[in-house]
Structure formats: C-alpha cells, structure tokens
Amino acid sequence: MPNPKNSSSCPQPELQEHRARPCIPHLPPFPARAKTTCKERWRHVLAEGKRLTTKYLATLETGISRTHTDEMLAQNLQLVIAEPVHASYQEEQRTHLLPVKGSIERVKSA
Template sequence: MRKTVELRPELGTPPDKRLLRRRECEFEIFRSVEEAVELPAIRAGFTELREFISRAQAVLQRRKARSGRSLELHTREILIEEGFREGADFQHGPQSEPGKRPDFLFPSEAAYRDPAFPTTRLRMLATKTTCRDRWRQVINQADRISVKHLLTLQEGVSEAQFREMTQANVQLIVPEPLIEKFPASIRTDIVTLESFLGDLRLLAPGTP
C-alpha cells in the first residue's frame, strides 16, 4: 500500500478518483509479483489434478484477502490525507460491542462507548470490495448507530437489492466514477466518498 501511495500520490485528486487510481496501481504491482512467484511453478507443471486445484485455490484466496484488506487500508490513508485524525476523528478496527468490529468508527471507540455521547454524532463505515450477500454482515456491527455506511467497489446492484439494503438502513457509498454502473433510478440515493467525508466534517467538535 505504501508503494502505491508513493507512485500515485494524487493529492490534488478528489478522494473518489484517488481511491480508484491507487487500487488500480496496487493491483498492477500485485499482479507482477504474483506472476513472478507463481509462473515458474505453473510452467513446471503438475503431476496430479489435486495439486493443481490446491495451487489455484491458494492463488484465488490470496487475491480475495488482499483485495478486501487493500480497500480498508487505502480508505484509512485517504481519511488521514483529508485531515481526519486517527484516534480523535476516527478509529480503525475498533470494537463496538463484544465480538463486533466495524472497519471504522467515527469519532472513536471511546465516544461510541460513552452513553452521554450523542448518537447523532456517531458514524460507522464498513468496506467491502463487493457487497452481494455480504452486505448483511454490516447490519449488526454497531448497535448504537442506526444507519450503517458501506463503501463498496462493486459495479452495480439491482434495484431490488438496493431497496433491501435501504430498508435495512444500509447506506451505500460508491466512488463517483462507478455510480454510472448502477441503475439510473437509484443513482441519486448513492453517496460518494467525498460526500461522506463532508458529512463527517460536520460532526467535528464545535459544529452546530
């Protein structure tokens, strides 16, 4: 992730486009490393189908694990670049309740656990490269927060699935360039990353 930020600083670029460009850059780096590691074994061949399947599953699992963690870390980096202080304005990987860990809490786990802290100033954010059925995992991640924000890079969902998310109080966040991939009827109900960051700024201490 650090190498990607170095190659694609993009500090004058809107957060939505910055996130996507860095993700593309990181995948190119990952693919180069992956080929260097895996191609020699593939070219050497396999003596059993079981050996081939095992290798292929390991490659696919590594790709999935990298992709999800990558989105989370790039989101954290953009929060910091946009002036949000870790530990004061947001917390990465906190525990909301026993056994529940949203990717991000705003402004902090301490504020979330303080009964006197107003729920109207609390936010949570989950990050998932694709949501499909996995969006339901977000619903119970922070009991005090009624609306769950979910950042995804999935290129489109059906109108029916979007209605189901909305009814469950899940607010979809999608980088602005990807919104055109969604049905026209729901595009105006999708929040961009930049818009979400604007909402967070309004929650800062001293803001009415």
C-alpha cells in the same frame, strides 16, 4: 479495540471507548464499513451497527442489483460509492448513492 463477537474486517471502537480517547474531540463517532464486494456480506453491517439509525457502507462493487439496493435502503444502509462507479447503477439507484466526497463532507459537518 475490536469486538471479539464481531467478525468485521474493519474493527470499529465502541462508542464509550471512542469518547474515552479525546484524540479528535470535535468529531463525533461516524461508524462506517468498507467491503470490496457486497454480495450477502452487506448484512453483516446491519448486525454490527444495531444501535445506529443509519449505517454507511463503502464498496467498489459495480452494479449491485436493484433488489439489493432497495433492501439496503429499507434497512437504512447508505451506500458510499466513488462517482465513476455510479454509472454502473440504474438511474433510480443513483439517487440514493452517496459519493465518497459526500461522505467526507457528512463526517466534517457531523
């Protein structure tokens, strides 16, 4: 159930609600958000996941500025980006990008 205080376009169940519905009991919650473009909206993910150490954000946006990706990294926000889009980022930025396949593997191993 979406949080009424949350303006996210991708509502996520609260942890207690997730645990109360054992539809996939072997998988822990893996909160993630998706936004077509980040601009300044990536900061919403930080507010939505205050209790999470690492937040995940999937986006199709190409070439986000180094300033923004450095700030995201400092805030423990992991960008999830399709591998074909990685080439639009500077080499230093690419070391911190998580391919979509990699994020799926993290969910499976969590």
